[in-house]
Amino acid sequence: MLAWLQSAGSHHDIGLALGRWGAEACRTHLLGSPAWAEIQQWRGSPQAAAMRANVDLFFPWIRDELEGLAEGLGLSFDEVFLWNCRGDLWALAPDGCTTVLAPGRLAHNEDGHPGFAGRCGLAELRPSGAPAFVSFVYPGSIPGHAFAVSDTGLAMTVNNIRARRSTTGVPRMVLTRAILAVRDPDQAVALLRAYPRAGAFHLGIGMAGAGATHSVEFSAADVSSEQVGQRRLHANHAIHAAQATLPQIITASSRHRQERGEWLLARGAGALDILADQGDAAEPIYRDSVEDTDDENTMATIDIDLSGPLASWTVYGPPGRAQYRGEGIRRV
Structure with a gap:
């Protein structure tokens, strides 16, 4: 069951609330994990220092x-900062996901560290002087790198891209957190182009009432944005022509989910049926095996309808089991 959290106030207040909520899960399921040990090897490195300087310069509120x-987690800033740079520093960080995109609609499987299954949440956050939003949240991470809907009508889903080459730009999770403070998809793409980018992500971005949905891939080298004219699927590797030369890792899971999803799309399968599919037993789209080859499991699924004046959304736990529904950022 996903937790439901609420917090308002300064950015420090919101971070503190998220830290206190996630502290126990981090102590029991993250701090002793191989993923945590892998990323903490970067403590004191020039790369980490440069990314930290970029955050201080461009996004002091983040x-x-x-x-x-x-503070809420009871950990040092350096440890937590590195964890929130994991995909920039380590191409095999355990962040997955699959998205089905269509005009006016986004549907998304949020895949992450199996130890966090049942320990994640949805957070309704109201930062002072900035748009309020509802976001999927992981213990130990800032919001905005999974799926989210803001009170401006903006909706966003995020997929990992395992770029082999990163730079000392702004961490990718900081950039997607910053997107939740903009008003519309055009501003989101402009933000990505305005700052140096460290790692790579795919974003599904749409706006309530606007009709258009966008598939956006960004990396250190480029930002590409494509308007979605017909249904398409995105797993965990760059597929835009503009990113064709991006050095990246395409895991067996990512390749199989992309191929299986496209096969199902061609046969007219519905978005939620695709995201629940386990027809490829070895590398399913819906992932719940302790032996997952990328060490990732599906934490939740969201279906976002952007055809009306407010984003209408449903979040599912196990396939077919709705846990939360909302309009805009209001839970209904």
Whole structure:
């Protein structure tokens, strides 16, 4: 069951609340994990210092959120900052996901560290002087790198891209957190182009009432945005022509989910049926095996309808079991 959290106030206050909520899960399921040990090897490195300097320069309010998060978790800022740079520094960080995109609709499987199954949540956050939003949240991470809907009508889903080459730009999770403070998809793409980018992500971005949905891939080298004219699927590797030369890792799971999803799309399968599919037993789209080859499991599924004046959304736990529904950022 996903938790439902609410917090309002300064960015530090919001980070503090998220840290206190996630502290126990991090102590029991993250701090002793191979993933945590892998990323903490970067402590004191020039790369980490450069990314931290970029956050301080360009997004001091997200620095405040990270400081609050670290305080709430009872961990050092350096440890928590590195964990929130995991995909920039380590191409095999355990972040997955699959998205089905269509005009006016986004449907998404959020795949992450299996130890967090049943320990994640949805957070209704109201930062002072910024748009309020509802976001999927992982213990130990700032919001905005999974799926989210803001009170401006913006909706976003996020997929991992395992880029082999990153730079010392702004961490990718900081950039997607910053997107939740903009008003519309055009501003989101402009933000990505305005700052140096460290890692790579795929975003599904749409706007309530606007009709258009966008598939956006960004990396250190480029930002590509494509308007979605017909249904398409995105797993965990760059597929835009503009990213054709991006050095990346395409795991067996990512390749099989992309191929299986496209096969199902061609046969007219519905978005939620695709996201629940386990027809490829070895590398299913819906992932719940302790032996998953990428060490990732599906934490939740969201279906977002952007055809009306407010984003209408449903979040599912196990396939077919609705846990939360909302309009805009209001839970209904």
